[in-house]
Amino acid sequence: MARRCYSETPIAGDQATLDGSEAHHLLHVLRATPGMAVTLFDGSGHEFDAEVTACKRSTVELAILESRLVDRELPQPLVLGVALPKGDRQRWIVEKSVELGVTRIVPLITERSEKQGGDKLGRYVIEASKQCGRNRLMEIAEPMRWNDWLAAEAPAMGGVSDAEALAPRRWVAHPTGVRPTAAEFAQQRSTLLAIGPEGGLSDGEVEAAVAAGWEAVGLGKRILRIETAALGLVACMTIPPA
Structure with a gap:
């Protein structure tokens, strides 16, 4: 199963960049390398299949492969x-x-x-x-x-x-x-x-x-x-x- 990561920046288009604690975790804990599969979410209700394309000093760049709306919320507040x-x-x-x-x-x-x-x-x-x-x-x-x-x-x-x-x-x-x-x-x-x-x-x-x-x-x-x-x-x- 692909690792789930949170993007503080709303995801639009076919590229995303992670920084801060999420990038640190990918770079220094998970030892991410180009080609690694990741599932992203940005709080909008969508989740995104993504692939690491570049690992930099404090950021990780990813290509968005697929987007889907996945609702796991309760029926009522x-x-x-x-x-x-x-x-x-x-x-x-x-x-x-x-x-x-x-x-x-x-x-x-x-x-x-x-x-x-x-x-x-x-x-x-x-x-x-x-x-x-x-x-x-x-x-x-x-x-x-x-x-x-x-x-x-x-x-x-x-x-x-x-x-x-x-x-x-x-x-x-x-x-x-x-x-x-x-x-x-x-x-x-x-x-x-x-x-x-x-x-x-x-x-x-x-x-x-x-x-x-x-x-x-x-x-x-x-x-x-x-x-x-x-x-x-x-x-x-x-x-x-x-």
Whole structure:
């Protein structure tokens, strides 16, 4: 299987040039030589069969052989609002959210949350997209305060008319929440998820969410860590039963 590489520059025509970290990886890790087969993607939804034509000091030039539109996105938008933890757990949430098809992550600022956001998050998205085959990049939004998040608009559903579209689903994870049924998990609906920080959301934050029309949901009687709650709920909605 050809190596997947990300082009920050939109690909048009029959030539492409990689630089920066992608070129460095090809040149110094994969030891690219002319003739090497590579699959490129640029975030547009297309992927491109390509062949290395020249390896320079800090760039790699490629010939584009074929272009195709390959859609590996979820049928409907899924936006994950989460109070990100520190360190490797933050990276893990981002990477696995990409693999599971999350449309956008919104780092949440809550009463008990750590500092949110960071320059590395975008790189984590690219690396995970290379691995899992997504051709559109999951968006990392600017951090948002809790009350602003509760009032956020859900993305429009794709491929259905306004008359056919179900109302957006707004779920906030909470230990006392009711576990959704398999049928509820399987519904194709635009969805906003809210996951609180280490130590949980405050009573006031949960009350504000319910007052704003959010439904408290849970995955059982045990207290889950941030990443477990986030990815457990996402997986229930995105991985169909056998």
